[in-house]
Amino acid sequence: MKTDFTSIPVVDIAGLSGTAEEKATVVEALATAAQDVGFMHVTGHGLDPALFDALLAQTKRFFDQPLDEKMKVYIGNSTNHRGYVPQGEEVFSAGSKDLKEAYDLSRDLPATDPEYLAGNPLLGPNQWPDDAAFRQVVNAYYNAVFQVGCRLMGGFALALGLEENAFESRLTRPPSQLRLIHYPYDPSAHDAAGIGAHTDYECFTLLRSTAPGLEVMNQKGEWVDAPPVENAFVVNTGDMLELLSGGRFIATSHRVRKVAEERYSFPLFFSLDYHVRVQPVVPVADGLPAQSLVAGEHLAAQTMQTFNYLKQRVAEGRISLPESHVGLSVFGQEARHGRRGVSIQ
Template sequence: MAAHGPVPLIDLSGFDTDPTRRGEIVDGVRTACEEIGFFLVAGHGVDEQLIDSLYSDAKAFFDLPLEEKMAVRRPHAGVSRGYFTVGQQSIAAAMGTGTTTDLLEALTFGPMGPFAEPTGSADDHIHFAPNRWPQTPATLQRRVEEYYAAMRGLAATIMRVFALALDLDEQHFADKTDRSPSNLRFNHYPEQERDPEPGQLRAAEHTDYGTLTILKVEDAPGGLEVRDRAGVWHAVGSVPGAFVVNIGDAMARWTNGRWVSTVHRVVNPSRDETIGSRRLSVPFFHSANHDTVIEAIPTCVAAGATPEFAPIAAGEYWRMKNDASMAPAGRAS
């Protein structure tokens, strides 16, 4: 398995057909989750033409006049659906460290099709809120639906790998993620026409909240960096045909801190790279069912020890973090 800096590249092909490859994949993922919390995946089977078409449509949306984008604006700060403008989020605030807003605009979609069935919970209006579909480009909804389904499938495979890496039954997480209110988001980082404020980044340092994130990035100035356990920042870069995968806080809590939810950020382009520095990334934030209680897996807790984290419902944890990240921007009207 090749390495990209400290972040390993893992080929998933053969996981379901070759016992030797399966063992290698599980071992590689286990090591990555324990050491850095990030890895890249190739051999994932997601159609490259779908990815290219999705990128084309997303960029066309962000090229629209602001008033057209605002037609699908986020209904209020507690719901992660629709569009929000540059300066409406400070993601580091969820860690209690945010002092400036992030230099990105975004468009977010939640569960759709057969994955969007309400559960009867009092929180359905947040986790299963209706998606807000732009009218332009006309093909965006179809491509988002196809890509969302592909990401759910890939996430389910990775969760099976996670279970085996933790010496659990391969389907251990299946009934804990089968109603997952996962979000697909387009993060658009425009060219920076003026200097950022001191300390202001495209996306300030943060961890993700759920089980795992599957991220598609493009090769453009000013990109993703991850912080290792020694506190050193490393650029991840773009690997053709690969996704970046990182575990979120839910997996760190499930594993009692054995696996690390790594702090990461998106840095600014250098001042001599600002022309042509537009960047689009597409994260799929996979989560547990919002009513699943995240508590330490018994095999991850030493005999007689107290778990590092208190149990908490996945949805409650997400709402707490999301609300904190949106607070500096105020409430959308």
């Protein structure tokens, strides 16, 4: 892997729907970006820019409401991690509270879904505010971006020497979460974390944001700015893709630096189905152990270690971490640099 990247590459994925030669060019670019950087700006995705404009307008309207109104859909009211996240609710492994608020949702399954009724911690219905326009726009954006994720997953499958549809059967109803995140304007802001350093738990993330602030750790342990590109997704590899690729595509440590300007961010975390066992599909890189995890259990465990309301439920014995859980930040560059004395077990 390279150790000195100073910018984020741009990958045009339009060719994934083109000729065999065009597809091969895109797959090579995806593999290079995932292996050398772990972050990329993805263009050629085909989404109508009006979808994002509508999402941004509805998101601003939601967060502009009084706190009491937003707390009517507080995430702690749910049993499957859906709803409003107030500032200070989420704490990453560094221990600092994040300076943001959010609204979290996922695939909107019915309340009669058997998994939800059985107590699955991530599957089921969303907790929606009483706002039909908000619900319609957010759902439309979620569904469109999820389809982009499916195309990307096919590209990564090809990059690993598999058939393009190799993961299709494991993407039937995944707990792929969309977050609407708001960083308020702060004229006194200094260079402090808005979201603490972490890797994303899923295969990869598709992110749109309205302002700079995102930083990526390179292989030297240096932080590199990843400002937004017009009508492009920032895509970064996560824990599951690191496992699937045998360590070839490393989960990339990143953080959000605190900036003065108001900022909105929209990551969709693309996961495999809840019960899928994630393990290497290619030979494991030298120096890394062969490891596996269950997709949904990994997401649930990491979430339980991050959100205050879930940590309280664990402390009270109302819920339990999966037996196979791992700690926070055991993937990615920070773990490999040993910054917190952790290692992949």
